Amino acid sequence: MTGPLNPLDYIDIIEEGGTRTNSVQSYSYLRDGLPAQIRVPVAPGRYTLRYVEEIEGRAPRILASQPLEVTDLTYALTAPETAMAGSTLSIGWTGPNAQGDYIDVIEAGATRTNSAAADDYLTANPLPLILPLTPGAYEIRYIAEGPEGRVVAMTRPLTVTPPMVTLTAPATLAPGAEFTVQWQGPANPRSWIDIVVPGNAEFSGELTYAYLDPASPQVTLYAPTEAGSYELRFVAEDMRMNRQVLARVPLSVAAGAVAPSDGK
Structure with missing residues (x-):
């Protein structure tokens, strides 16, 4: 000018x-x-x-x-129609990728552009989001940040299904033994498997723990050094730091128990 x-x-x-x-x-x-x-x-x-x-x-x-x-702009969101609560969902997207644009997951019908169950800026394509732990009807949304504020540019439905979790480990271990836990369930790097005293409902005070690697179906732990009864737990955490114990398996530590071969 x-x-x-x-x-x-x-x-x-x-x-x-x-x-x-x-x-x-x-x-x-x-x-x-x-x-x-x-x-x-x-x-x-x-x-x-x-x-x-x-x-x-x-x-x-x-x-x-x-x-x-x-002019109008083409937006697109690509993701499965259903996914397990607490799992990591990869969302493909098409949009302007302007500064401040992001994708979120929010309960179906919500119109607000804050306090979503999961969200992140467009740092990758596809964009990984950790789904909420509560099953139900949700929406995936592309939120465009313009001079007039945030605008919901596109939505697509998402059904979050209940988590299905299994833990497989030796029932009895020698004190301090190294062992492998096979797991199935919602995979995200914020969740973990731990060992606690029976009935522990807290998310602290664990005797040992290991975070999940979504690319690996197992973690390695060490049994407590004192003989007794314990619990093996699968603890899930979402993007809002909500936590749930999704599975518990009894674990016994006994002096003289045979150590698992090859740590398994």
């Missing part, structure tokens, strides 16, 4: 026919550098691009304007 380039001058984008010079969400001060960069509204439609002169003590003046049509 050309113009007086006063320190307070700016360009803005307003809906077609708009005449106000305040409460316009999309604007950029020219003092920030030329050529000017301005964020286009998310909603398609007809707009006007304007040069607004602003001098302290005077009413703002529109010195130049031109029509601007904001």
